[in-house]
Amino acid sequence: MLYKSTQDVVNDLELAGQLIRIKEEVSPDGVMAEIQRQAYSRGLGAVLFENVKGSPFPAVSNLYGTHARTEYLFRQTLPGIMGLFALKTNPWKALKSISWVRTFKTIFHALPLPTLFRSPSMWGECKLSDLPQIKSWPKDGGAFVTLPQVFSEHPSQPGIWGSNLGMYRIQISGGSYVPEKEVGLHYQIHRGLGIHHTAALEAKLPLKVAIWVGGPPAHAFAAVMPLPEGMSELMFAGMFAGRNFRYKRWNGYVISSDADFCILGELEMSGLKPEGPFGDHLGYYSLKHDFPYLKVEKVFHRKNAIWPFTVVGRPPQEDTSFGHLIHKVTQSLVPSEIPGIKALHAVDEAGVHPLLLAIGSERYTPFAERRPMELHTIAHRILGFGQCSLAKYLFLVAGEDQPLLDVSDVSSFFQHFLERVDLENDLHFETRTTIDTLDYSGEGLNRGSKLFITACGKKKRELFSDASAIEVSGVFKEPRCLLPGVLLIQGPAFEESSRCQVFEDLSTQLQAQIAGFPLLVLVDDSPFASESLANFLWITFTRSNPSMDVYGVGGKIIDKHFSAGKAMVIDARIKPHHAPALEVSPEVSSLAAEILSRSLG
Numbered sequence: 001m002l003y004k005s006t007q008d009v010v011n012d013l014e015l016a017g018q019l020i021r022i023k024e025e026v027s028p029d030g031v032m033a034e035i036q037r038q039a040y041s042r043g044l045g046a047v048l049f050e051n052v053k054g055s056p057f058p059a060v061s062n063l064y065g066t067h068a069r070t071e072y073l074f075r076q077t078l079p080g081i082m083g084l085f086a087l088k089t090n091p092w093k094a095l096k097s098i099s100w101v102r103t104f105k106t107i108f109h110a111l112p113l114p115t116l117f118r119s120p121s122m123w124g125e126c127k128l129s130d131l132p133q134i135k136s137w138p139k140d141g142g143a144f145v146t147l148p149q150v151f152s153e154h155p156s157q158p159g160i161w162g163s164n165l166g167m168y169r170i171q172i173s174g175g176s177y178v179p180e181k182e183v184g185l186h187y188q189i190h191r192g193l194g195i196h197h198t199a200a201l202e203a204k205l206p207l208k209v210a211i212w213v214g215g216p217p218a219h220a221f222a223a224v225m226p227l228p229e230g231m232s233e234l235m236f237a238g239m240f241a242g243r244n245f246r247y248k249r250w251n252g253y254v255i256s257s258d259a260d261f262c263i264l265g266e267l268e269m270s271g272l273k274p275e276g277p278f279g280d281h282l283g284y285y286s287l288k289h290d291f292p293y294l295k296v297e298k299v300f301h302r303k304n305a306i307w308p309f310t311v312v313g314r315p316p317q318e319d320t321s322f323g324h325l326i327h328k329v330t331q332s333l334v335p336s337e338i339p340g341i342k343a344l345h346a347v348d349e350a351g352v353h354p355l356l357l358a359i360g361s362e363r364y365t366p367f368a369e370r371r372p373m374e375l376h377t378i379a380h381r382i383l384g385f386g387q388c389s390l391a392k393y394l395f396l397v398a399g400e401d402q403p404l405l406d407v408s409d410v411s412s413f414f415q416h417f418l419e420r421v422d423l424e425n426d427l428h429f430e431t432r433t434t435i436d437t438l439d440y441s442g443e444g445l446n447r448g449s450k451l452f453i454t455a456c457g458k459k460k461r462e463l464f465s466d467a468s469a470i471e472v473s474g475v476f477k478e479p480r481c482l483l484p485g486v487l488l489i490q491g492p493a494f495e496e497s498s499r500c501q502v503f504e505d506l507s508t509q510l511q512a513q514i515a516g517f518p519l520l521v522l523v524d525d526s527p528f529a530s531e532s533l534a535n536f537l538w539i540t541f542t543r544s545n546p547s548m549d550v551y552g553v554g555g556k557i558i559d560k561h562f563s564a565g566k567a568m569v570i571d572a573r574i575k576p577h578h579a580p581a582l583e584v585s586p587e588v589s590s591l592a593a594e595i596l597s598r599s600l601g
Helices: 006-015 031-041 067-073 078-089 091-097 100-108 192-203 217-224 233-241 320-330 374-382 386-390 410-420 496-510 533-542 586-600
Strands: 019-022 046-049 059-061 148-152 164-166 169-171 182-186 208-213 246-250 253-256 261-267 273-275 289-291 293-301 343-346 355-360 393-398 427-434 447-455 477-481 486-490 519-523 550-553 556-558 561-563 567-571
Touching: 006 019, 006 046, 006 059, 019 586, 031 046, 031 059, 031 586, 067 320, 078 100, 078 233, 078 320, 148 169, 148 192, 148 217, 148 253, 164 192, 164 217, 164 233, 182 261, 182 273, 182 289, 208 253, 217 233, 217 320, 253 261, 355 374, 374 393, 374 447, 393 410, 410 447, 410 533, 427 561, 496 519, 496 550, 496 567, 519 533, 550 561
Parallel strands: 019 046, 355 393, 393 447, 486 519, 519 567
Antiparallel strands: 046 059, 148 164, 148 208, 169 182, 182 293, 208 261, 246 253, 261 293, 273 289, 343 355, 427 447, 477 486, 550 567, 556 561
16 A cells, blocks of 8 residues: 555554554653553554543554565555665676566656645644644653754755655653744754754755655654665655655745644754753653754645654664664675675664674685785775764674574674674774764764774683683672673672773783683663673663773783783773663553553453
8 A cells, every 4th residue: 555644554454453543641741752662562563542631633653663664565566666676786686686666666766856835834823832742751851853854955955856755753842932922943963953053054044944844754764774875865755755746835935735734943053052961762761951943934734634643762662673674685785885785783782883794705825824814905985985884883794604694683693793803913992983963982973983893713711601600809790691601790889990900800810711701891780781682782882982992901002002911801880970870660561551451452
């Protein structure tokens, strides 16, 4: 089925038995979000809130709650998109296998079409306060739009083809924003809107921004899709929707004719306002910082409009499905964009950007002893490739050493990697650089470091899987082993003044015991960190900044190169500058469970 609105999606999912209707009034202040989280964790259907407290509009969440449902929403167009990307990647191979009829239909829908008469999305007007005021976490600074499609044009060269469509969070209430007249616009580094904002400031021209909510799921997906340079998001939206993108120009704005809601405003050029806090996808609050904001001119909505939303938090959450679909669509492109790469996996449980695993090739000197060389070239290409540039840790191995290695099998990848890594030579840091805006492990907003580690060749060590023989004393306790070669130690609460001394003491205690454990992680709670792979990944890679928090047992620096010695040590304890972790109150959790239970019958 091809969708023209959110109502079409809801109807289709209900026919497929994948919709839960909640008829009773539900508060948008934390309760709707907790219902969404519980529905997602249980693998339930999309959730339609028919009676949102304080709003005349219904809302829907969990549309993308499972990978299977996400692919179901795109079942008619996904094959054509994948065929088109395959054609770009390997034309000669694709010529033999793609369906030309389907491919031409996909290309036909790429052309955005103007709406000649009144746009369906301009059926009515409302106020910002009429929109569902969804607050996801207790300390959020107000209500946020969590599935926005933010559209802007280059101020000096306006037009659809030079436009940008992105998904940047929008704060519609709270803080110091003037009610009904201003909304916060949080866009992070490496975002196209920043280019338009910079150009507008330089040219001293106004920048009109349209925020669309709802419509075909393909439009939301286009806003997060890392497209090849030169491909318009609106083109992709049409191709993935199986229906040309429709738009209407009004008073200098571009309005999506298929959206459920359109918030129109002009970017304030004279200053910034505090935005946040907001419970974000790393599992912590992103704190209050100054960001741009819009002076709102109009809020339009379509007839029978439905407000789609999602909830982000400690992964995995619903946005994981976007990552799954992005990987499915783009997996054929990566090898052509990064020569030598075979597979790339952003680890969702670690917050996506904090940890990338990759398999590459090592072909530079087949006549000599195998050591990472081509892998270094590939690593630099990865760290300069689109949003991969936000990666904090990159672990890269040579595919020739184990051709069947699956980069998405994190446990097996870690074992292969740790068996082969040369701790004397294979750690490479980039310091005082940019990291993800939402990552508070570094030295400040957008400031931190990166570490890429390469590994190839024969096994260098046997890994241990039992920590029972490890003896520690004093401030160290509870040695645990979750993965072969990974030792978790519980340490004292972090204090800056004792940072180095703690690691000297730990190194002294473990010097003679560390064989078979090339990776040691110091944590606040080793039983919790070793409880699951997800816990280990989340704690280790969201709570550490490589240049500040990576040490070695017997480590040293030679010619400005860091050698980890017998084992690499990551300090993953909570630091004073870290953002607080997300928690929901037991009362809200119980209330959400009761409402969901009644709705399920």
